Amino acid sequence: MNSLILELVALLLLLLANGFFSMAEIAVVSCNRPRLRHLAAQGDRRSAAALELAEEPTRFLSTVQIGITLVSVIAAAFSGANLASVLAVKLKAVAWIAPYADQVAFASVVAVLTFATLIVGELVPKRLGLSNPEGIARTVAPTMRWLSRLGGPVIALLGVCTEGVLRIFGIKPRQETPATDEEIAMLVTEGSLSGQFHKNEPGMVRSVMALDQVLTRELMTPRTRIIWVSVNDTAEMLWHKVVVSGHSTFPVYEKSQDNILGIISVKSIYANTAAGIPHNIRNLTRPPTFVPATLPASSLLETFQQSTKHLALVLDEFGGISGLVTLHDLMEAIVGDLPTPGDLTRPTALKTEDGKWLVDGMLDTEGFEELVPAFALPPVAERDYQTIAGFVMKHLGRIPAEGEIFEHGGYRVQVLDLDGYRIDKLLFMPLAGSAAREAEEAREAQEAEEAVQEPAEPVPEEADRAAAA
Numbered sequence: 001m002n003s004l005i006l007e008l009v010a011l012l013l014l015l016l017a018n019g020f021f022s023m024a025e026i027a028v029v030s031c032n033r034p035r036l037r038h039l040a041a042q043g044d045r046r047s048a049a050a051l052e053l054a055e056e057p058t059r060f061l062s063t064v065q066i067g068i069t070l071v072s073v074i075a076a077a078f079s080g081a082n083l084a085s086v087l088a089v090k091l092k093a094v095a096w097i098a099p100y101a102d103q104v105a106f107a108s109v110v111a112v113l114t115f116a117t118l119i120v121g122e123l124v125p126k127r128l129g130l131s132n133p134e135g136i137a138r139t140v141a142p143t144m145r146w147l148s149r150l151g152g153p154v155i156a157l158l159g160v161c162t163e164g165v166l167r168i169f170g171i172k173p174r175q176e177t178p179a180t181d182e183e184i185a186m187l188v189t190e191g192s193l194s195g196q197f198h199k200n201e202p203g204m205v206r207s208v209m210a211l212d213q214v215l216t217r218e219l220m221t222p223r224t225r226i227i228w229v230s231v232n233d234t235a236e237m238l239w240h241k242v243v244v245s246g247h248s249t250f251p252v253y254e255k256s257q258d259n260i261l262g263i264i265s266v267k268s269i270y271a272n273t274a275a276g277i278p279h280n281i282r283n284l285t286r287p288p289t290f291v292p293a294t295l296p297a298s299s300l301l302e303t304f305q306q307s308t309k310h311l312a313l314v315l316d317e318f319g320g321i322s323g324l325v326t327l328h329d330l331m332e333a334i335v336g337d338l339p340t341p342g343d344l345t346r347p348t349a350l351k352t353e354d355g356k357w358l359v360d361g362m363l364d365t366e367g368f369e370e371l372v373p374a375f376a377l378p379p380v381a382e383r384d385y386q387t388i389a390g391f392v393m394k395h396l397g398r399i400p401a402e403g404e405i406f407e408h409g410g411y412r413v414q415v416l417d418l419d420g421y422r423i424d425k426l427l428f429m430p431l432a433g434s435a436a437r438e439a440e441e442a443r444e445a446q447e448a449e450e451a452v453q454e455p456a457e458p459v460p461e462e463a464d465r466a467a468a469a
Helices: 002-030 033-041 045-054 057-092 098-131 133-150 152-168 181-193 201-209 235-245 266-274 297-305 327-335 341-345 365-371 388-396 435-453 460-468
Strands: 249-254 256-265 290-292 311-315 321-326 349-351 357-360 405-408 411-419 422-430
Touching: 002 045, 002 057, 002 098, 002 133, 033 045, 033 133, 045 057, 045 133, 057 098, 057 133, 057 152, 098 133, 133 152, 181 201, 201 327, 235 249, 235 266, 249 321, 256 266, 256 311, 256 321, 297 311, 297 327, 321 327, 349 365, 365 388, 388 405, 388 422
Parallel strands: 290 311
Antiparallel strands: 249 256, 311 321, 349 357, 357 422, 405 411, 411 422
């Protein structure tokens, strides 16, 4: 009886050893190598050992397979030679099963051992390994590395044979591929859903990764919207531009806006005034930073990082000034809109009570599409303009006259106001019976329904009574 108990204990230990190898295998194979490299760089020896095993899969897997094979052979010997014979003696005492006692005992031991091996030796250990692969890999790494050195000659032979068979079939070792932008974005999104990241961070990560695909001309303020300072402006004119615009930096020109002298900051103007120094714009002007319109936003960020100036003038292909871009514009490309005092003058579109749209001509086409989705602009690939005013001139093929009207995409478009040769204000009127009109009416009905469904906020008196109750 005592020998049977010892054999069962030995069998249990063999099953646990099998589970150890299975757990080590799945943990090392599925562990996050970049995380292990980070821990190893900080001096964690167990992480370094786990990383060594992960980067030598043939040697590691050979060690695991040798261990599992030895455990299985020994367990089979115990079950076949001892446990089956003990069970057979018990079964022979039963008359109706006595003729088949040896076969039934053997089959029963094999079935129980197989079930125990699957649960204790495979499934449970592998689930444990997947639950914390880096932690378990760091725990088992020293033991597995010692075992791989102990069985060095056999493991080396198995490794050579494995590599030889792979070469015969033309299979090359799989190289570790770097994470793609899509994979990183998915990881951050999953982290946001699990509460590890803020809800806005996935969008910011996607914007950062897309910076190299965004050109400076897509971020800049167009030339027609720049507030310019002339080197000959009086103090009154200069302060008027500062107060009205709300900007902190301005480009300075002489005679022509293509003859740029530099940039001037409100801070330097204040310092000059506080010191009682006579007004002189030329002396306060600093050299400008020029960037091409086709410069990727990622390179623009590097330019700002290497410079003390956070404003750059954007040059077109002919060397003329096409716009102005600031660090603020670049940050908005990453985190979204950042309100500033200048937002009061930002181009926009306003909807009137009768369903018409009053649109600033300098509103960019993307912003216009968001506000008036029923108006069908040409595909993005066919646009060689950035603003809705540019669309009107492209459509007409000329500079329109003030008050001119044309129809397009289910709307009647009227040029309300011109500022010189620039289209300042446009009026978009959906045509009766058009798909655009139906879309506008459906949108208005949906907005009205949502407004009705939203619970009204209690007035202060009602809120006080509710709180008292």
